[in-house]
Amino acid sequence: MIWALAWLVCVGVPGYINFDRTSLLLFWPASGVSVAAFHITPYRHWISLTLAMLMANIAAILFFEFGLFLSIGFIVANISQGFLCGGMAKIVLDPGREVRSTVSQPMQLFASTFAGTLIAMIMTWPFRENMTFENVTFWVFSSILGIMAVTPLIYLFGVRPHGWEVASINEQRIRTKVEFIFIFLGFYLLSWVVLSVDVVPLFWLLVVAQLFVVSRYGMSSVSVMICSFAAATLLKGELGQPLAGLLTMDRVPLLIVLQIFILCLCGSSIPMAAMFLARKRLSEQLNEKNEALNKSVIILSLAETLAGVGRWTYDWRTGEQSWSNQMFTMHGLSPTLGPDPGNMRHLMAGNGNDVFDQLNRRRDEREPFRIEYRIRAPDGGFRTLYMDAVNQFDAEGNRVSTFAVTMDVTEYRQREELLEAERARAVELAATAQHLANTDALTGLSNRRMVIQMLREGVRDARRGLGNIAIIIFDIDYFKKINDSYGHQMGDDVLVRVAQIAQQQARSSDLVGRIGGEEFVWLLRGVDNAEVGAMAERLRTAIQDGSSKDAMPRVTVSIGIASYTDRDTAESLLARADRALYSAKDKGRNCVQSAA
Helix, strand or coil: CHHHHHHHHHHHHHHHHCCCCCCCCCCCHHHHHHHHHHHHCCHHHHHHHHHHHHHHHHHHHHHHCCCHHHHHHHHHHHHHHHHHHHHHHHHHCCCCCCCCCCCHHHHHHHHHHHHHHHHHHHHHHHHCCCCCHHHHHHHHHHHHHHHHHHHHHHHHCCEECCEEEECCCCHHHHHHHHHHHHHHHHHHHHHHHHHHCCCCCCHHHHHHHHHHHHHHHCCHHHHHHHHHHHHHHHHHHHCCCCCCCCCCCCHHHHHHHHHHHHHHHHHHHHHHHHHHHHHHHHHHHHHHHHHHHHHHHHHHHHHHHHHCEEEEEEECCCCCEEECHHHHHHCCCCHHHCCCCCCCHHHEHHHHHHHHHHHHHCCCCCCCEEEEEEEECCCCCEEEEEEEEEEEECCCCCEEEEEEEEEECHHHHHHHHHHHHHHHHHHHHHHHHHHHHCECCCCCCECHHHHHHHHHHHHHHHHCCCCCEEEEEEEECCHHHHHHHHCHHHHHHHHHHHHHHHHHHCCCCCEEEECCCCEEEEEEECCCHHHHHHHHHHHHHHHHHHCCCCCCCCCCEEEEEEECCCCCCHHHHHHHHHHHHHHHHHCCCCCEEECC
């Protein structure tokens, strides 16, 4: 309803002024209000806006008492023009739309305004009577100038392109509005002078003034100047004063000439306005980047202080370097020496030769790299630093500088070394624990758990065709008598001696283990039954002949052997060897028996 009332005012006042069709009214302001209404109003409210504008059109028709066909043409022209020009302006000014150049957007706005007005005129052609070329031209130019004059001023003096939201008041906006008022007054007076002097044509003064103002204030100033020139023309016409150089022309041709002059004036301003827009955008971007850069510098300095990180830059062409304050601090120096403290190699271990050797070796490196080096601390000790660096190259591919960040990692490296030592200790303890868990404490052979585990793995491999497995199980004969006659310490010594002899007889790939009090197992892989028997017999002889050394009693063993068959599991293979062992005991001991 606000848009409709504004449009009705812009129809009523000019209509009343031009009621007798004698005034020099250059543009139709209602067109600008209509286009602004459809451009600003969101699409979802266009139906409500159209109904409100329709009511306003009907009110204007009743006031001016138009005929039926003229009324229809009036309504179609007004609503279709706002609909078309406002819709095209939404497309051209869409924030998400890519703009190829700063000139393209003003040109597209001008073209869309002309196209929308022309289409609206064609749509209303059947409803108009006695349409001459002059009348059509005047109507089209009046509408275009009305849009160019009024629509931008609506944005400038309050309404935002997202709806009826009044622009926030600040000093810059107030100053701009005041300046535009002075531009209006100045251009109005200049227009009055130009239209009054007929001795020498002075219209070029308006062109110069237009270009000067547009170069400073952009395209919005064009609207102000259109209004001021139109106001001067209208007032001179109302006062009956002749226009300079245009004394003999009829009213409509005179208006068309003036309209063409204004349109040419606007057209010549578009490149200048584009340059102004480009300069404004560039200035805004630079301000944003400068502000972001200042914030980044502040944050970077704070981060360096909190994190203990220093920055270092070296120019390989000039030998100049740049140190940040934190870089000085971690080297035990005063930042007042900066930004280039000169040659500081004496602070580095090895006079810095290792660091610069690495930098030279990485002269062609294009990815970030790390260098570790040490410096002499003020207390006389050494501190460890990490330098993460990246090379910078010119267009020819030559390294021109190196940028690096440096961090004091002395405490970190100490903790890392301590952690590494603790980790190695933990691995060693775990390995020891694992070994103890799988080893018989007395003899040092594998215990029963380990023997069963390796036996199961051997049976699984044999089942896959990866080699045969056999088992030799042996038991010391009359071991209880040894304990009873010589004591348990001697019994332990005999167990250790038998374990040593068995370990000597085994191959490096075999496993010998103790699975009971005086019961042992020998696991063999990749041997046939004949070899197993021979090896078992060799073991029996070695124990019989070698157990009595070092004042120990002579002992013998009973042995049972078994080789893997397709029906065996680890448990069944061990059980068959165990039965063979008992068979050897039943046959008088100190002998070898094979499993059935």
